[in-house]
Amino acid sequence: MTNDTNPFYDAVAQHYTLFFRDWETQMEREGLGLRSIFRNQGITRVLDASCGSGVQSIPLAKLGFNVTAADPSEGMLIRAREIAADQGVQGKIAFIQSDFLNLLSNVQAPFDAVITKGSALPHLLLDQEIETALRIFNQLLRVGGLLVIGMRDFADMIEDRPRFIPGLIHELDNGHEFVTFDIWEWEDGPPITATQNLYIVQGDGSQYETVKRSVVYRPLSTDEVKVVLLESGFDIISDQPDRSERVIVARKQEASKTYRFPFKR
Ligand SMILES: C[S@@+](CC[C@H](N)C(=O)[O-])C[C@H]1O[C@@H](n2cnc3c(N)ncnc32)[C@H](O)[C@@H]1O
Known part of the structure; x- marks a missing residue:
């Protein structure tokens, strides 16, 4: 693989x-x-x-x-x-x-x-x-x-090659907010690849921490x-x-x- x-x-x-x-x-x-x-x-x-x-x-x-x-x-x-x-x-x-x-x-x-x-x-x-x-x-x-x-x-995305894709907002039981969004990177290859950079933002309303996790797709x-x-x-x-x-x-x-x-x- x-x-x-x-x-x-x-x-x-x-x-x-x-x-x-x-x-x-x-x-x-x-x-x-x-x-x-x-x-x-x-x-x-x-x-x-x-x-x-x-x-x-x-x-x-x-x-x-x-x-x-x-x-x-x-x-x-x-x-x-x-x-x-x-x-x-x-x-x-x-x-x-x-x-x-x-x-x-x-x-x-x-x-x-x-x-x-x-x-x-x-x-x-x-x-x-x-x-x-x-x-x-x-x-x-x-x-x-x-x-x-x-x-x-990915046919829907490959022409426009969007960079920013909003995700979701959850209110957690501990009162924190859990927010996600993606920033995508497109590489011509071959093979063409698309990297999803997933940002996870968590905090209590005034202070937030952000983690970025990345994974690659063949679009x-x-x-x-x-x-x-x-x-x-x-x-x-x-x-x-x-x-x-x-x-x-x-x-x-x-x-x-x-x-x-x-x-x-
Ligand atoms: C976005 S998740 C989808 C999981 C679930 N089927 C769903 O609909 O939420 C993609 C899953 O594919 C698995 N995966 C990635 N590469 C794989 C591969 N080569 N063979 C099998 N599974 C793979 C990942 O570990 C991950 O759990």
Whole structure:
């Protein structure tokens, strides 16, 4: 892997629920959204390949799915286990420390569905890594199984290359304010990369402390991902926004149907 995101996610894991306007509402939405995608598809066994602090895995377990939750960040896995315990589903999720590219040796296939939401796929920087990850997801699925990819569509950002993106303000129980915003840096590459510099500002109204944490993305468009999906043994079922991001749903084809594009991307 060319992009080690663990220092960033380990550092922000304890704050991660504050990166959502309302964590409980977000968990509920994610669970219901995935349940509607999975409806009537014969799905019981689900791999969350980038579980983070469990915003998809935990509600899926509460809804009765059999969930394996993988993530490379130890900090995020610790947070996910804590939240799963609070929500009474700690025994119902198998947590595994793994990045996408090592999943084949870390989890037991086949799965009925693989999900990776929250813009984890664009943390892979190289074409080769993205292609390999999608082929691994394909190998982990049964024929007819679903892959759900949730990501920011960087097509919307790549032309304007915004530098400043406001985040959220929370009032903490101790009376402190917790404020976030991003400053992005764009590099032409190759590959083109976008660095998110996340500023976390905390204080009591008169004195504040600021921490800056940085993580790198490959600013992929969902159209680029769909081309690679077709080359990796998937049919595209849908590509729609939910409240947070674009969501591509793809189905594993039978082996003989895999498309090969005669051009190089
Ligand atoms: C923004 S979080 C998303 C977590 C959660 N799915 C959500 O929607 O909030 C991105 C996650 O991707 C994980 N990640 C980063 N690189 C990865 C890789 N190469 N393979 C698997 N997961 C990765 C990070 O550790 C992090 O937990």
